[in-house]
Every structure is written in structure tokens, then in C-alpha cells.
Amino acid sequence: MSSVFAQKNEHHRYDDSISALNKEIKELIEIQDYEEAISALEKILVFYERANDSIGVAKSNYKLGFYNKKLDNYELAFKFYNDSFKIYSSLKDSIQAGRRLMEMSNIQRTLGDYIGSENIAIDALKYLEGTTDYKNIAGTYHSIAISKKEREDLNGAEEWNKKTLNLLKDTIIKKKIGKSNIITFLNTKANIQVKKQNYTEALQQYSALVKDTIIKNNNLQIARIKDNLGFAKWLNDSLDSESILLMKEALILRQRMDNVQGLIAGNVHLAKYYSSSDITKAIEYANAALENSKKLKNPISKIEALELLRSLKSRLNQRVDEEFDLYVSSTNQLKALQNKNRNIYEVTKYDFDKKEKENLKLASDNAQKDLQISKSQNQNLLLGFGILLVSLISIIVYYIQKQKARQKLKLSQLKERYQTETRLSKKVHDEVGNDIFYLMTQLENDPSLLEKNGLKLLDGLQNIYSKARDISREYTDIDTGDAFPEELLSLLNSFGNKEIKIITKQLEPTFWTPIDADLKSEVFRIVQELLTNMKKHSEASVAAVTFKKEARKLMIQYSDNGVGVGDEKLTLKSVENRIQVLKGVLTLDAQPDEGLQVSIIIPI
Template sequence: MIIRRLSLSNIKYFLFLFISYCISCDSSERKVNVTDFNSVPEILEDKRKSSEEKLTFINHELEKRKLQKDSFTLYLLSKKIFHQNKLKMHRNSVLTCDTMISIANETKNIKYLAEAFYRKGSTYRVLNNNLEAYLNFQESTKNYQKLSDNQRAGKRFVDMAILQEKLGDYLGSESSAVNALNYLDLVVNKKYGYKAYNAIAISQKKRTLFDDAIKSYKQALSTSSNRIDSARVLINMANTYSAKKDYQASIQILTSVETPINNAKIKARLIDNLAFTQWRFNPTYNPTDEYKKALEIRENNNLTYDLQASYSHLSDYYRTKDTAKAIDFSERYLRTAKQQNSTEDVLLALQKLIALSNPTVSKNYGVEYVRLSDSLNKVKEVAKNQFAKVKYEVDKKENENQLLITENLKKEKTILFYLALLLSLIFGAAFLFLYLKSKHRKEKLLAAYITETRISKKVHDEIANDMFNVMTQLENEQTNPKVIDELEDIYHRTRDISKENTNIHIGEHYGKNLTSMIGSYGQSGVKIILKGIDTIQWKQLSNEKKVILYRVLQEFMTNMRKHSNAKWVTLSFTKSSKKLTVLYADQGVGISNGKLILGNGLQNVENRILSVNGTLTFDTENENGFNAHIQIPY
């Protein structure tokens, strides 16, 4: 019993050690450092490594990470899908795409979500599952739109358009291609621009809109960037001319196409289509040699999809010549179409077999045709509904954006309106202020002028006349002659004041009146020189400025006579486009010590000039005379 207990204890002990070891191993495995993110792209871009090696490396990295839900894992999954497809592991690739979609959804990583749907769609396209490919491209497009990645969204619209054409949704195909052109920058993505126009043209041709299709092919030709794409477009255009029974135009295009070097696909298409068109143009023409040559090229180069065209053309040619051969090529056509999962070609092959086979066999083909036709219609309906859903969401987003733009524009217009209103009020207030200020200044000047005139008249009519009467009375009495002389001097000064403030004639004779006023001071040996006064267009000067200039020059002349003892005076008048300039100079006593003392007279002169936005400058450096520079704006 004791031995047994020890054995059990030992067993428990060793079991504990084993479990501890396993846990430690697992723990150590989890602690293994994941390869540095920056080194992974270098390894995966190494061209010396095969896809098998890279796929093994990716799986190892994913295993170490235990599918951590982050962008690095999504990056690794994307690369895994790429190499799986390269190794034609398409079924595995679909499963990896689903894992990538799940993690991208959970982490809300729209960029990798869009890429995952794109890779899944591309995989289904290789598997000839056009509907699933279309649905995944559709999801990819929506996510690229969320990212505002217009270029990738445009590319996916092209992918959708090509698949919709294969699914028989021609209107949807054209709409998707037009959407693609609205998103794509054709300078950056010229290749996809070519594909979009080509898809539009194919859809138009399928709807027998041949002229529209030819125009679209010409647009595709203008965006094609290499000889292979150009050759494809020209062959498609030639086939469109053939479909509208313009065989000569078709033959002319096909014979002008330069076959790209080492491109078996284009070479076979040219040979096959040219032979078919020549036979349609001339029923006596035998195209079998060209047909067989094209068939041989396609078989040798594994161009399985293009074999359908060879089988179809050979079946048509032998239809009235050798029924057995016609049926044989029709059956080959059917098998290849099914292999390529090309539903429309399957239906065309069935049509040929129904017409060529005996009634019993024909009935079986007929049943298959009806079943497949119904199935195709359902697929088309699903594709149309899915496209309508995408279009609705796109239109909804565009409408929302347009509504937002409209609301912003309304806000901007409202802001601009109130800003304009505010600026108008500010400018209006400023204009009103300046107008009232100008009006007030003019009224003030006018009042001063009226006051001066009134005082002058009063001095002349009352004081001067009274002085004259007193002098007359005193002459009749015995009065000191000195008193009479002083009274006479006062009388003359009073008359001068009156003269200096008389009315100014500012009409058409203003220039002559100004000349006369200045010339009246040329007494007692003072010589007055006037320059340019006759060249001035006085009509262009406002009445207000005429009065001010007259009074200013009158003040200068009066000061000259009273204070300067000048022997000569010069006044020069010049006019520019915006200003009238007057230079005054006399040879009198000048300004003592270079200091100008503004008395009432000169102060009034300066105020008058400034009131009309003019300038007045005195030369204080000249001690041998008095100089002044006047400028008045027109």
C-alpha cells in the first residue's frame, strides 16, 4: 500500500512538471518577438524569393502574431491574398479575403476594407464568377468613396462596368463607366479612361446604338496609351461597322491595324475578324484557311476565352455547307463557353445547336436554353438591383454634398450681403461726413466772403464817406494841417480796405479781373511780371477756389506794398493734369533771421489754401525777398 501511494505521488508530480513545462513553452512561444514591421516589406519585395517562399514567410508571421487585429496583420493578409492568387490558390484566397474583411470591419479600417473587397472581387473574376466579382467590386467602390479616394473609386467603377456588360446589364454598364469618368483623372489614370470609354462603346453596340458606339470607340482611341490598346479599340470599332453592315469600312480599319510584336491574342483576332468580315461582304469568299490559322494561334497560346470566337465563326461558315462540322464547332463553342462561365456565349452556342440538331436533341438544347435564360435574367436583375442600390447611395451622397454646398453658399451670400451692407453704411457715412464737412467749409467760406463784402461796403459807404465829410468841414475852418493829413491817410487806408474786400467777378472774365487786380499794385516804381496767367483754363477751377486764389494773391500784393519795399514782383502760373501751381517772388526785405511770423493776414492765407486741400510753402532761407509756392487741386 505504501509503495502504491508513492507511485501515485510520483505520477502526480511528473504530471505537474509536464503541464508546467507545456505552459512555459507556450508562454515562451508567445514572447517570441514579431519580425520588425519595417523589415517585412523588404523581404516581401525581394525579387529573388519565390511566391512560395514569401507565402511561407507570411504564414509564419501571421502565426506568431496570432492574428492580432491591427493594420500590420491586415497588411500581411493583403500580401497573402496576392501570392495565393499568383499561385492560383483562388479558393484559399477567397477565405483569406473573408478574414481580412472581418478584421478590417472590426477595427474600422476602411482603407484595408476597400482593398479586401477589391482583392476578393478580382479573385472571383478569375474564377469566372462575374456576379460575385461585381458585388465585391461594388463594396470596394463604396468604401473608396468614403475615403474620398476618387481615383480608386473610379477604377472600381470601370471593373463594375466591364462585369455588368458580361452579365448583360448594358445600361448599368454604361452608367458605371460614366461614373468612372466623373471620378477619374484621365491624365493620371489614362489606362482606365480607355477602359471606361471602351466599356461604354461595347454596351452601346450591344444595344445596336452603332453610331454612338463608334464615337465612344474614337474617344477610347484618344485615351489609349499603347499600340496594344489602340489595336483592341480599332478591332472593336471594325466589328461595330461590320454589325451595321458597313463591311468596307470594317475591312479598311482591320487592314490598317499594325499588329503589336509578339501579341498572339491581337494577331489571332485580326486574322479571324478580317476573314469573317470579308466572308460577310463576299459570300463566295472562303475564310477557312484564316479561321484555322487563328484557331491554331489561340490553341497554341492557351487563349481559351478567344476560342469561342473561332468556334462560332467556323460553325456559321459550315452551317449551309457541312452540318456535321457546324454541329461539331457549335458543341466546342458550348463546352468552352461553359468552361469560361460565359452565360451569353452558352446561350448563343445553344441557339446554333437548336437550329442545327435533329428535333429530339434540339428539344433538349431548348430546355437547357430556357432554364439558362431564366437564370441569366435573374442574375441580370440582381446586378441591376445592386447597381441601383449603389447609384442611389452615390446620388444620395452627391445630393447631401450638394445640399451642404447650397447651405454654405446661402450662408456665404448672407455674410456677403451683411458685409456689403456694413461697408455701404460705412462708405455712406464717410461720404456724408465729407460732404457735410465740405458743405460746411463752403458755407463758412461763403459766409466769410459775404461778411467781408458787407464790411467792405459798410467801410466804404459809411466810415469812408463820413471821414470825407469831416475832412471837407475841417478845410473850411482854421485847423492844424497835420491833423488834416492824418485824417487823409486814414481815409485812404479805409478806401484800401474797402477795395480789398469788394465783390469778385468769377465768371468768364475772371482771368482778366485777376490780372487787373495784380496790376493795380504796380505803382510807386514797383514792376510786376506775370507769367502763364493767360494759359490757364479758369473754367475748370471751381468758383470757391477762384475766390480763395484771388484773396490769397491780393493778400500777398498788399503785404508787398506795405512791408517789403520791393522793386519788382514775379507771379508764375502753371497747370498740370490735376493741379494749378502759382509761384510768388518779390525782391523785398524778405524774412529776417529765417523765421516766418504768421500774422493775421498770412494766417488767413494759409487757412484759405488748406480749406480747399491745397498747399502753401514759404521760402524761409531767402533774406533778400519773399517767395511762396501755392498748389491748388482742380
């Protein structure tokens, strides 16, 4: 009894401590004392870790990331977000895991690591898409659009910006995303047009935003739009008198709000404006941008101001030694920050990929157990198989007749078609016709077989059906459009039956969209040949086929648990030829009684 009482007292003390610290943090945040708030949060994190409270630890890590970012402590913020992501992902909380990745993507983008930011954002969408968290889905689309814009992939930036804006067509989703975010997305749309030098379209967008009631009372956004509008007007027409008025009006607004990031951008724009008419004044604005950038711990703003200042001073033959030294140190600091954060996430991603492979193996083992159970069950009807078989053979015969009717093609095409028909006819005769004749002979000689060995006859019809289906599929056109994922999945499913389990991994809906139609067709044939080889030679009960994209490469992984063979006996010459034409790489791993593993990498 005393032990239970002691535990209750300990629990109460624990709750009281957490409650007191949370109250303290709230008061500190109200006065924007983020450093003390972080110190209190670290104490709460220790409490949750001792109590093995995973959700409490995940939330504390998130808050530590948030407030460290407020102080421009980007490395710590990234680390805490990453720790929070790992916990939420293990808890299968897709929305929270996706949000942490989006925040990590934003940090890398802020640090100028646009490729790293884009890769993390793509990973975030794997968690967010399919949920109702439209605000963060839109934010992730936007992050990708910005990264592509900064990397000068302007068509890609425009495409992702359109994906963002398309979400606004739904009134309910638009309300969830919020007015301020909508302004940002529309401003980005205009910024992309400026980069593409489509100034007329950009000016129309900026002007519409300035007049729109959506921007009312939002001085931060008003200053940003007016500054961008003025700069775009100057780029479009250097004699436009309104351009300088708009940029200076925006700068005054930002000074009143002490908007440091906005002051950097505004001063840079004004320095560029005066660079062709008054270099001395341009240098003043560039110096102002540099001084403001020193208030932030983000080196990228400092580097941009230094590059501009060095260029302007050089035109006046002024010494730039101090600026050069600061530029070098800032660049080194930025690269170190980018690499540290990249390494943090790469380790996490490696661990997650490793776990995913282990789960795939576990799924394969479970599938084998299911196969053993399914062998004792047969719920298909003999009549159903017979009807399907006749239908498929009719399709094949119709195809042959249709091919013979086309006699006005070129000689080379006729010859090729003749060879195809001969091969197809022989397959129908040898593989389907002979099996049907053998089955009919058995029934004719002993009609009682239907009652005695119904299941065995059913297995015979199943095999005939599979052969007819495979022949039909081998000579059927492939849909490489929007229906390709279903076409490929249908192929995989067609090789599965009660004897063979085919395993694959679900892909995101847009996985195949950017891939060329010809390459899709080749991928289809490669997979078909791998599975055909498996079915004919491997004696496998489980085969796994997975697809992955990485660094402009398509990776196909195939494995089965068949008998395995030596490399010299593999019947994959056709696959090798296709891979060679595609300038890809094929790796085989096959040992007797150890199954077959095939790794294919194709550039896309």
C-alpha cells in the same frame, strides 16, 4: 504602462498576421489557386474591419472582386467591387472610385446587361474625367462603345470609339494606355464597321493590324484579329478562299493557349461559315462552342451557342428538346444575375443621391449665413456702378434705334417688333428712368446725402443696375452652341447679389452637348422666368437651380426660401406654356411662408 505595452503587443500580432496572410496569398496566386487566395483575403478583410482601417477594407474588397471575377463568380465580384467603390467614394478618392465603377460596368457588359453597363460607365466617367488616369478613362469609353454596338446603336458606338482613339493622339497618354489596349480599341473600330456592313473599311483595319509591329508576339490578339479578318472576308465575299484559312489558323492558336472565350467565338464563326455549305460540320463547330461555354459560369456564351445549335438542328429536323431546356435555364440564370447586380448598384446610387441632396441643403444653409455676413460689407464704388449703368442704358437705346431702322420686314414681324419696342421702352422708362429721376431729385434737394447715406445711395444704384441688366438680357440672343454652359451660368450669376444667393451644381463638360439648340433656348428662358419671378415676388435670400439627365429626360429642379404663395397666385403662366409646348411636366409645391419648389421634366 502595462496597458500601453499590451496595445503594442496587440498591434504587432495584427501586423504579423496580415504579413503572413499576404505572403500566403502571393504564393497561392502564383499557382493560380484563386479559391484559397480568396479564403485568405476574407481573413485579411476581417482584420481590417476590426481595426476600422477604411483603406485596408477598400483594397481587400477590390482584391476579392478581382479574384472572384477570375473564377467567373460575377455576382460576388460585383458586390465586392461595389463595397470598395462606396468606401473610396466616401474618402474622395476619385480615381479608385471610378475604377471600381468601370469594373462593375465591365461585369454587366459581360453578362449582356448593356444598358446597365452603359449607365454605370457614365457614372464612372464623373469620377475619372479630369484626372490623369487615361488608361481607365479609355477603358470606360471603350466599354460604352461595346455596349452601344451590342445594342445596335452603331453611330453611338462609333462616336465613343473615336473618343477612345482620340486619346492616342497624345504620345504620353498613348504610352500609359498600353499596346494591348490599343490593339483592342482598333479591333473594336473594325468590328463596328463590320456591324455597319462597311466591309472594305473593316478589312483594311484588320489587315493593317495583322501587319503592325504593335501586335508582335501577342498571340492572343493575333488570333483574335485573324479570326475577325477571316469572318469579315467571308461576310464580304462568301467565295473568298482565304477566309476559312484565317479562321482555322486562329482556332489552332487559341487551342494551343486554351483560350476558352476565344474558342467560343472562333467556333461560332466557323459554324456560321459552314451553315450554308455543310450543316453537319456547322453543327460540330456549334457543339464545340457550347462545350467550351460550359467551362465558364457566364450564361451568355452558352445562350449564343445554343441559339445557333437549335437553328442548325431545326434545318435537319433534329430534336432540340435538350438544347431548349438548357437555353431556358441559362436565360433564367442570366436574368437573375443581371437583376441582382443591378439591385446592388441601384441601392448604392439611391444612398449617394440622397446624401447629395443633404449636402445641397447644407450648402444652402451655409449660403444663408454667408449672406448675413455679406450684408455688412460693400466693396463696390459709386463711380463704377454709374459707368456700368450708363453703358447698359446706351446698349438698350442702341437696340431700340436699330430695331426701328429695320422697316422692310413682313407686316406680322413689324407688328411684333413694335409691341416688343413698346414694352421695352416702357420698362426702361418705368423701371430705370423713374429710379434715376428719383435718385437725382434726392441728390438735388440734399447734396449732403452723398456723404450721409452713401451706402443707401449705392444700394439704389445697385437696384437700377440690376433692372437695366435684366432688361438687356431679356432681349438678347442666346448662344446655344459650345458657350451655352457659360451663358446659362452667367444668367444664374446675374440674379445673385449681396441680398440673394444663387446655388447651382457643377455639370460635366458634355452635359449640354447632345441637347437640341431650340430646347437649350427654351431652358434658358424657363430659368430666366423662374428667377425673375423669384426676384419680383418671393423675397427669397437663397434660390437653388439644378439640372439632371436620366432616361432621355431633362430634369430641372428649382427651389427658394421665399414667402411662398398659394398655387392660384403663382405668376408662372409663361413657364407653364413653354413646358406644355415641350410636352413636359411641371410640378409646383408652394405654401405660405415655406418657399417655392418647382420640378420640371422635359423629354429629350
